[in-house]
Amino acid sequence: EYDPFNTNNIDRLKNGHKLEWIDILYRAVDEQEVQRALRALKRQNAMGPDNVHNVMLLEGKEDLVPALVKLFNCSFGNSPLPMPFREC
Numbered sequence: 001e002y003d004p005f006n007t008n009n010i011d012r013l014k015n016g017h018k019l020e021w022i023d024i025l026y027r028a029v030d031e032q033e034v035q036r037a038l039r040a041l042k043r044q045n046a047m048g049p050d051n052v053h054n055v056m057l058l059e060g061k062e063d064l065v066p067a068l069v070k071l072f073n074c075s076f077g078n079s080p081l082p083m084p085f086r087e088c
Helices: 005-014 019-025 031-039 054-059 060-075 083-087
Strands: none
Touching: 031 060, 054 060
16 A cells, blocks of 8 residues: 555655656755745734644744754654644
């Protein structure tokens, strides 16, 4: 059975998808990417399953960006992904 969170399936993924998409999916997250994502947030949106309001992320972005980069890269580098990341 295919499990998208199992890194042993990379060869199977490469055979079914263009290689450049695999490279995009398995590259490290950088500060510019996190900053772009934060700029796309709307202040008035409701909290997600993490109970963090967008205003908190937007107001604290200078301090949060380096920590978020480390968090994402550490989480994505160790499979499987934490369940809350799959829900968001």
